[in-house]
Amino acid sequence: MKIGCVGAGFIGRAVAKLAVDNGHQAMLSNSRGPRSLTSTMVAVKAAVGTVADAVAFGDVVLLAIPFYAVADLDPALFEGKIVMDACNYYPGRDDPVPALDDGSATTSGMVQQHLAGAKVVKAWNAILERDIEKDARAAGAADRRALPIAGDDLEAKSAVAALFHSLGYDVVDAGPLSEGWRFERARPAYCVPLGKAELEAKLADAGIGEQADGAWRQ
Numbered sequence: 001m002k003i004g005c006v007g008a009g010f011i012g013r014a015v016a017k018l019a020v021d022n023g024h025q026a027m028l029s030n031s032r033g034p035r036s037l038t039s040t041m042v043a044v045k046a047a048v049g050t051v052a053d054a055v056a057f058g059d060v061v062l063l064a065i066p067f068y069a070v071a072d073l074d075p076a077l078f079e080g081k082i083v084m085d086a087c088n089y090y091p092g093r094d095d096p097v098p099a100l101d102d103g104s105a106t107t108s109g110m111v112q113q114h115l116a117g118a119k120v121v122k123a124w125n126a127i128l129e130r131d132i133e134k135d136a137r138a139a140g141a142a143d144r145r146a147l148p149i150a151g152d153d154l155e156a157k158s159a160v161a162a163l164f165h166s167l168g169y170d171v172v173d174a175g176p177l178s179e180g181w182r183f184e185r186a187r188p189a190y191c192v193p194l195g196k197a198e199l200e201a202k203l204a205d206a207g208i209g210e211q212a213d214g215a216w217r218q
C-alpha cells in the first residue's frame with residue numbers, strides 16, 4: 001500500500017518508518033516543502049514531496065499535523081481520499097475550540113467537515129509516537145496491542161484496519177466519527193497499551209466529561 005503523509009514530525013515519521021519496514025511505500029510532506037526533509041528521507045527511507053504530492057501518492061493519506069493547522073489545508077486536494085486523521089486537540093497548543101471544550105463536537109468530525117470530500121478515519125490518535133515501532137507485534141502474539149479507529153465510511157475503515165493489521169496491530173472499531181471522542185485526549189483508552197478486549201471495555205466505559213491520567217501527560 002502507498003501511504004502519503006501530511007506531516008513529517010514524530011507521528012508522520014514513525015508511521016512511515018513502520019510502513020516501509022513492513023513492505024509498504026511512504027511519502028512524507030510538510031508545509032515547508034521537500035527540501036526541508038532531506039535527512040528525514042534518508043532516516044525513514046521514504047520519498048518526500050509537497051503536501052499535494054503526498055496526498056496524490058497515497059492509497060491512504062496520514063494526517064499528522066497540529067490540529068490548529070488543519071484549517072490551512074486545501075480540501076480540494078483530499079477529494080475522494082481515505083484520510084487517517086491522527087490529529088489531537090491540545091488546548092494551550094491549539095487555538096481554543098469551544099465546541100471541543102464543551103464536548104459538542106469531535107476533532108475528527110471537524111477534520112471531516114473541513115475535508116468534506118475525503119473519507120476520514122480517526123486513527124493513530126491514541127498511541128504515543130515512541131510506542132509505534134516498539135509495540136508492533138506479529139498477528140497472533142499474546143501481547144499484541146489493539147488501536148481504536150472511528151469513521152463514517154465502512155470501506156475506508158476496512159482499508160485502514162487492513163493496514164493496521166499488516167503493521168502489527170489489532171483494531172477496535174469505535175463506530176462513526178461522532179463516537180471518536182471515546183479515544184480523544186485524556187479518555188481512559190488514550191495512549192494506554194491495551195489488548196483488544198481491554199480496549200473495547202475502556203472505549204465502552206468512557207464518559208464524556210471524564211479525564212484519565214496517562215503516559216501522555218509526561
Ligand SMILES: NC(=O)c1ccc[n+]([C@@H]2O[C@H](COP(=O)([O-])OP(=O)(O)OC[C@H]3O[C@@H](n4cnc5c(N)ncnc54)[C@H](OP(=O)(O)O)[C@@H]3O)[C@@H](O)[C@H]2O)c1
Nearest residue numbers: 007008009010011030031064065066067069087088128129
Ligand atoms: N507525538 C505523539 O505521540 C502523538 C500521538 C498521537 C497523535 N498525535 C497528534 O498527531 C499530530 C502530529 O503530532 P507530532 O507529534 O507528529 O507533531 P510534530 O512532531 O510537531 O510534527 C508536525 C508536522 O506537521 C507539519 N505541519 C505543520 N503545519 C502543517 C501544514 N499546514 N501543512 C503540512 N504540514 C504541516 C510540521 O512541519 P512544518 O512545520 O515544517 O510544516 C511537522 O512535520 C498532532 O495533532 C498530535 O496531537 C501526536
